[in-house]
Amino acid sequence: QTVLNNIPQLPADALFGIKQRSSRDARDFKVDLGIGAYRDENGRPWVLPSVRSAEKAIHEDPLYNHEYLAINGLPELSIGAAKILFGEESHALKEGRIISVQSISGTGALHIVSKFVAKFLAGRAVYLSEPTWANHKAIFKTQNVKTEAYPYWKSSTKTLDMDGFLGAIKSAPNGSIFLLHACAHNPTGLDPSKEQWPTILDTLASKEHIVIFDSAYQGFASGSLDNDAFAVRLGLEKLAKSCPIFVCQSFAKNFGMYGERVGCFHLVLPQQDANVDISKINRAISSQLSTIIRSEVSNSPAYGAKIVAKILNSPDLTKQWHKDMITMSSRITSMRHALRDKLVELGTPGNWDHIVSQCGMFSYTGLTASMVERLETQHAVYLVSSGRASIAGLNKGNLEHVAKSIDEVVR
Numbered sequence: 001q002t003v004l005n006n007i008p009q010l011p012a013d014a015l016f017g018i019k020q021r022s023s024r025d026a027r028d029f030k031v032d033l034g035i036g037a038y039r040d041e042n043g044r045p046w047v048l049p050s051v052r053s054a055e056k057a058i059h060e061d062p063l064y065n066h067e068y069l070a071i072n073g074l075p076e077l078s079i080g081a082a083k084i085l086f087g088e089e090s091h092a093l094k095e096g097r098i099i100s101v102q103s104i105s106g107t108g109a110l111h112i113v114s115k116f117v118a119k120f121l122a123g124r125a126v127y128l129s130e131p132t133w134a135n136h137k138a139i140f141k142t143q144n145v146k147t148e149a150y151p152y153w154k155s156s157t158k159t160l161d162m163d164g165f166l167g168a169i170k171s172a173p174n175g176s177i178f179l180l181h182a183c184a185h186n187p188t189g190l191d192p193s194k195e196q197w198p199t200i201l202d203t204l205a206s207k208e209h210i211v212i213f214d215s216a217y218q219g220f221a222s223g224s225l226d227n228d229a230f231a232v233r234l235g236l237e238k239l240a241k242s243c244p245i246f247v248c249q250s251f252a253k254n255f256g257m258y259g260e261r262v263g264c265f266h267l268v269l270p271q272q273d274a275n276v277d278i279s280k281i282n283r284a285i286s287s288q289l290s291t292i293i294r295s296e297v298s299n300s301p302a303y304g305a306k307i308v309a310k311i312l313n314s315p316d317l318t319k320q321w322h323k324d325m326i327t328m329s330s331r332i333t334s335m336r337h338a339l340r341d342k343l344v345e346l347g348t349p350g351n352w353d354h355i356v357s358q359c360g361m362f363s364y365t366g367l368t369a370s371m372v373e374r375l376e377t378q379h380a381v382y383l384v385s386s387g388r389a390s391i392a393g394l395n396k397g398n399l400e401h402v403a404k405s406i407d408e409v410v411r
């Protein structure tokens with residue numbers, strides 16, 4: 001009778017807590033810049049035209065059904081997913097060095113890698129950027145994988161702490177695991193430049209570190225899949241000579257299919273000597289991934305996977321999807337400019353250029369926790385206490401209110 005009576009209650013998830021508070025807020029001028037989900041110019045969720053067309057085609061297919069997928073998921077999804085991430089011309093793809101399986105969105109892919117690390121790379125710590133997406137630490141913790149932090153954000157200049165980052169790479173024990181955000185770093189919106197990436201990756205290679213790329217925003221950051229895959233593709237060139245690389249890929253943001261949980265996990269084998277039978281290693285790892293997936297979810301959800309696979313494998317839908325990503329990324333970019341310009345116009349103390357130089361869904365505004373609290377209580381503007389604002393929540397109708405509210409709290 002008493003065995004469950006003393007279970008402690010945990011605090012609500014910080015992000016979903018913001019959503020709850022903002023939905024209860026009766027002020028009609030409220031603005032939710034908390035959760036990282038795209039909103040259109042009217043502040044509403046947006047179903048991508050490419051997704052609508054793919055759904056229609058799927059429903060009209062006379063063979064439409066709800067059968068189970070294979071344990072490793074829908075091959076049309078994972079093969080197409082690997083192509084957009086690594087590029088059709090990828091050497092690793094052509095050489096059969098990439099093992100791809102479907103996952104429950106990006107979180108599920110991270111969960112697969114955490115189990116894989118616990119089983120086959122035990123004892124190595126996973127290094128996470130400081131700050132990072134809050135769930136990273138939690139996911140590895142569930143598998144008792146140790147995490148460490150590497151410096152990333154320099155708050156005094158709102159730029160990348162390159163010296164700190166490289167220093168951490170050099171001082172970590174050889175063969176450690178580094179998790180890198182492929183693009184549109186969450187929460188800062190700050191990515192290494194195309195000049196900084198080669199130095200970071202060369203330094204990682206010199207220590208034989210293993211990299212996990214978390215790719216949750218490909219195409220969403222700049223509107224271009226190739227551009228946003230720059231770090232992953234360079235990583236394969238520089239790091240896959242001797243070490244494996246893991247990539248966790250989410251389709252939540254770039255397809256606007258947050259709740260459908262579509263993603264993939266890719267394991268890239270290092271280059272091998274000519275006498276090594278790659279297909280044998282491939283089959284062995286694939287069987288291990290199947291075992292992980294089978295015991296967790298039996299097999300991945302089919303509906304969203306079919307939609308994404310349809311788009312990736314139909315040239316007309318692919319074309320429409322590329323346009324859809326430009327629609328989302330360019331609206332966010334224009335909101336970044338509008339917010340910065342309004343703050344400058346208001347003469348708001350401080351420099352706000354970082355809002356436009358950052359990319360992706362988020363801006364690390366530099367607002368303090370007490371300013372964020374005042375924004376919420378006095379102005380009904382909701383953002384994360386770290387000062388992270390989801391720029392996707394801004395639109396022409398609420399921008400002035402947000403800018404004036406920021407202006408008031410920083411003075």
Ligand code: PLP
Pocket residue numbers: 036104105106107108133181186214216250251252258263
């Ligand atoms: N990784 C990062 C950096 C993210 O920001 C997110 C979502 O916010 C994810 C992974 C995983 O998202 P999902 O599981 O919805 O694909």
